[in-house]
Amino acid sequence: MRIDVEDLHVAYAGRTVVAGAHLIARAGEITGLVGPNGSGKSTLLRAVYRHLKPVAGRVLLDGTDLRELTPARSARHVAALPQERGGDFELTVREVVAMGRTPYKRAFAGEDATDRDLVAGALAGVGMAAAAGRRFTALSGGERQRVLLARAFAQDPDVLVLDEPTNHLDIRHQVELLALLRAQRRTTLVSLHDLSAAASVCDRLHVLHGGAVVASGPPREVLTPALLAEVFGVRAAVVEHPLTGDPLIAVDHRAPAPAPGDAVAVER
Template sequence: MDLRIEGLGVDIGGRSLLRELSLDVPSGEVVGLVGPNGSGKSTALRCVYRALRPVAGTVRIGGDDISGLPVRDSARRVAALTQDGSVDLDFTVEEVVALGRAPHLRGNQALGARERALCAAAMERLGIGHLARRGVLTLSGGERQRVLLARALVQEPEILVLDEPTNHLDVRHQVEVLSRLRGAGLTVLVVLHDLNLAAAACDRLGVLSRGRLVASGTPAEVLTEELVAEVFGVAATVVPHPLTGDPQLLYSLLPTP
């Protein structure tokens, strides 16, 4: 299922956070949003999972304007892992993961055999099966992040929206999580701060600066030394990864004028 963002604009408190943002996320691809802090990346994601209503533009899923879909329908089609995702009550890990099935169930309908199998498979896939009976408030930040990602996956979405999914994860789990995203067969829109991880994990990148899309394309097309200096304010040497050929950035500070 493809995702299309068309001419999106967001104004909050008299400030323009997004201006005329248009971006295509083809079916089955992983597209990353990168840019400096405050460039509008998280704001764009909030419009996709309907936490924020834009003042202009449209978000389409498979051609359907999401603003016209019933909330339950859009929740079945789009799953989100947000930066501020948290669990305030001490549910067990398996209880939190099971919440991902809520859009597919009615009222207090109990999980069936298929739902329980989906939850178990998602926990094993993310390496948290052994934590199933643990309370989430007893977990480390990285463990909790993987629980929330498992909850999003058991939702069986057509589109997965992720805001900094590698937050709190060590290097091993960062690589594992992003590798699994590439192999999941889902349409994924993800915000990442680490440009080297973004280059390795994403089919295409969109670069935001001050609420506008300033570049889009493959990582090799987008991550140039000139763009990194202009948008991120750092000097970088771009080299190919010795195994994959993906662009990798070696940073140095720009000279002080």
């Protein structure tokens, strides 16, 4: 399924955070949102998974406004991994992952074979099958992150919306998670801070700056030195990764941020 965000305006705490955003997440592709802190990435994603109601504009799922769907029907199509991870669940790891099956269940209905298979597959996919009986509260931050991602997989959605899913993960599990997203081939809308990781895993990028989408396209076309200077305020070169051939962002950590007058305007 495809996601279209059309002229989206979202306010939070009385302040407009996203102003007139347009973006596309094509079916079966991984679409990345990148931008500096405060650019509106999380707020935009919250509107996509219906945690925030837009002031104007709309989010379409294969041409249907998501607000026209019931919450349960919407949850069968769109699963989210927010930055806000929720409270400490007094549940086992398996019980947390099984919560992903809730949109498909009537009140007081028990598990069926499909539920059990999806939960087991989701746990195995994130490398947490051996921890199924452990308490969620006893896990490290990275382990909790993987369990919550498994819950989203168990939901068996058409669309995944992931807000900084690599937070709290060590480098090995970051690589495994991103490889898992590639293997899933679901429509995925994901925000990432690591620009090189975004360039490697995403089919298309949308760059947010000041609540607006200022650049869109394949990573190789979007992540230019001029854009990195203008949007992120860093001096950087974009080179070819020696192992994969993907764009690799080499930031000059010794240089001060470019002065406003030195920045090159971003092509929109």
